[in-house]
Amino acid sequence: MGLAARMSGAGSTTGRLIGLGLGPGDPELITLKAARLLGRLGVIAHIRAAGAGRGMALSIAGGLIAPGAVLVEIEMPMRDDRSPGAAAYDAGAAAIAAHLAEGRDVGLLCEGDPLTFGSFMYLAARLQGRFPVEVVPGITSMAGAAARIGLPLAARTDCLAMIPATLPAPELAARIAAADGMAFLKVGRHLPKLRRVLEEAGLLARAWYVERATWPGERILKLADLPDEVAPYFSLILVHRRGEATA
Known part of the structure; x- marks a missing residue:
């Protein structure tokens, strides 16, 4: 079953996972909808390459994130071997699920567009059927x-x-x-x-x-x-x- 068939509401008491497309890098290329949500969401998840400094997505969106928002960092090993990446997605999905289960919406920061070579789709697939999923598209690189x-x-x-x-x-x-x-x-x-x-x-x-x-x-x-x-x-x-x- 594809992601499109799974992007459905699981229950009104759970939070939503929202993939926020941020565009290629210039913060002024973030859509109005993504900017509005960034200023309202209380939980923001982002992916950072292992061993790197501040993640690219967080650098793009940082100035628009609501003060006091909880940040969920997902550290991703940048290797050809898929096993470490799969483990990182598993851990990231579990951390996000803990907030969703408590009724908190979680915005996942995505460089470019969430559904174009994006990590969002792998996290969304792990949360399928349990929580509602939404996507805010972004400008691709x-x-x-x-x-x-x-x-x-x-x-x-x-x-x-x-x-x-x-x-x-x-x-x-x-x-x-x-x-x-x-x-x-x-x-x-x-x-x-x-x-x-x-x-x-x-x-x-x-x-x-x-x-x-x-x-x-x-x-x-x-x-x-x-x-x-x-x-x-x-x-x-x-x-x-x-x-x-x-x-």
Whole structure:
């Protein structure tokens, strides 16, 4: 059963889990609805990468959170092995459930959009059937980066694909061949592989690299001009095979 079939009310005495999409980084890109809820909710959950400082989501939303709100921190190991992550989701869901069971609504902070490569969906799945779930959508990093470049990604009959850079090179090549506009996410240490695949596809000159889109310290340049061999986790690459959708 998918998440869509499980987003139902469990009982009026329980609290609601609310996934709050915060957008790509600039707090001014938070929706009015998310901002209103941030100022009212008494419990806010957020995810922080293990070993890192303040989590990105908390940095985006911090100025809008209600004074005195209880913060529930979920520490997430950033590893390819899924077992530690699953354990972190289990612990996070249990901590959130304790508040929901007492009738307190919990807002879960989500960078970008909660249902687009977001951790929210894994926590929501663990709380299925017991508590009502709501989602406040947010602007994706893909949309934020395209806006900063001024790059049209899809027009007319174009196919637009969001592609994890973590895929093997042959799979990346197949996805590239099937799309017109492309957003490559989770670039990180996969940057050399992705650059090579795009060059083999004849698209390197049309690829844009964006790091920390809409944040202070944002970095935007053509991928062909990027000297780095490793990219931060919060970076992406945008490409349109014609250069831009309106070409």
